[in-house]
Amino acid sequence: MSVFVFFPEDKPDSATLNHQISGYIYKRDGWVKETFPIPDIIYDRCLFKNVKETSVAASFLGGLPETTWSMWSRGLPGxxxxxxxxxxxxxxxxxxxHTLSYTGSKSLSKAIDLFDGELFMKPSGGSHGRHTLYVNCKRADETILQGRDRSNSIFQKTILARDLFHWVNNFTGRRRFIIQPYLKxxxxxxxxxxxxxxxxxxxxxxxxxxxxxxxxxxxxxxxxxxxxxxxxxxxxxxxxxxxxxxxxxxxxxxxxxxxxxxxxxxxxxxxxxxxxxxxxxxxxxxxxxxxxxxxxxxxxxxxxxxxxxxxxxxxxxxxxxxxxxxxxxxxxxxx
Missing domain, CATH: 3.30.470.20 (ATP-grasp fold, B domain)
Structure with a gap:
């Protein structure tokens, strides 16, 4: 078997029409770029950060001849x-x-009541621990927040309880999140x-x-x-x-x-x-x-x-x- 790596950013070109693809193979001195036949099996190891990267990969695979290859495995949904x-x-x-989908303030309020004021939020898609949030609402007037931001930096802060829903909405942005009880x-x-x-x-x-x-x-x-x-x-x-x-x-x-x-x-x-x-x-x-x-x-x-x-x-x-x-x-x- 011949094994090589290629990237969806390298859009299929005229070479693809001739059943050739640009990629990299590891040799004694490191990675070397060469041209290969379109592989029989493709393993998608891409870890997409946003919708754009997902669509680029889908476009790449969609540009390959349909009958010459198959996927090594499917990916899991959210x-x-x-x-x-x-x-x-x-x-x-x-x-x-217990797992809930975060859909805004109402879902967060429900989770706070259901999970006794202490919960954990994480993106529905894979994140390697990035963009996760621990919320402690046990105090009446303030909320303790702790977690990792989009760049995976650790943060901890205390905010007024009345600002929680607005803060979480800004933190999640457009990503889908789930809410679970905080497990020790x-x-x-x-x-x-x-x-x-x-x-x-x-x-x-x-x-x-x-x-x-x-x-x-x-x-x-x-x-x-x-x-x-x-x-x-x-x-x-x-x-x-x-x-x-x-x-x-x-x-x-x-x-x-x-x-x-x-x-x-x-x-x-x-x-x-x-x-x-x-x-x-x-x-x-x-x-x-x-x-x-x-x-x-x-x-x-x-x-x-x-x-x-x-x-x-x-x-x-x-x-x-x-x-x-x-x-x-x-x-x-x-x-």
């Missing part, structure tokens, strides 16, 4: 649609935090943490768990994403130090079970998928919460924890699954 689908599964319901998912030292599971399809097209790792963020940040300055560590050793050996074993067993159930459910609801980053929170009592699922997960956690087998497998599995898809196509052509 967090609310994923939540609604998983909520239908009775066995998963206890692990899902911090270590004994007060640092936020979560647990990332990487689920991938293997060379036989079957879901497997590649590995898991804990991500811990700075205490003032409320989130633990690596993009926001978080660090990764071994899940078993961290959980054992926080909860003891027995409870840590129960937590890991629960997470392993959920990680086996979730990918097929999402695939049945949204179409064929190739890999998923599944994020779990664990509160101070040891209860497991499913926080979110990402269809374009990162892989840095395994390098940071020193789990070299998982790190290697995390980059090999997408190639193995691509080969599985190609061989399946060939079998269909030849039968």
């Amino acid at each position: 967090k609310r649609r994923v939540y609604d689908l998983l909520k239908r599964e009775q066995a998963l319901s206890p692990f899902l935090p 998912l911090s270590s004994r030292e007060g640092s936020p943490f979560d647990l990332r599971v990487l689920a991938q399809k293997n060379a036989r097209g079957r879901w497997t768990t590649t590995g898991m790792a804990v991500r811990q963020g700075p205490a003032e940040g409320k989130t633990s994403n690596l993009h926001g300055g978080g660090t990764a560590m071994s899940a078993p050793s961290f959980l054992e130090s926080e909860f003891g050996v027995s409870l840590a074993g129960e937590i890991i067993a629960c997470i392993n079970h959920l990680s086996e159930c979730i990918p097929p459910l999402l695939e049945n609801g949204f179409g064929r998928l190739g890999e998923l980053g599944i994020d779990f929170g664990i509160d101070c009592s040891g209860k497991v919460w499913l926080l979110e699922v990402n269809s374009k997960p990162g892989r840095r956690v395994f390098r940071q924890t020193g789990d070299i087998p998982a790190a290697k497998l995390s980059v090999e599995n997408p190639l193995r699954y691509a080969r599985y898809l190609l061989l399946r196509q060939l079998r269909r052509v030849n039968t």
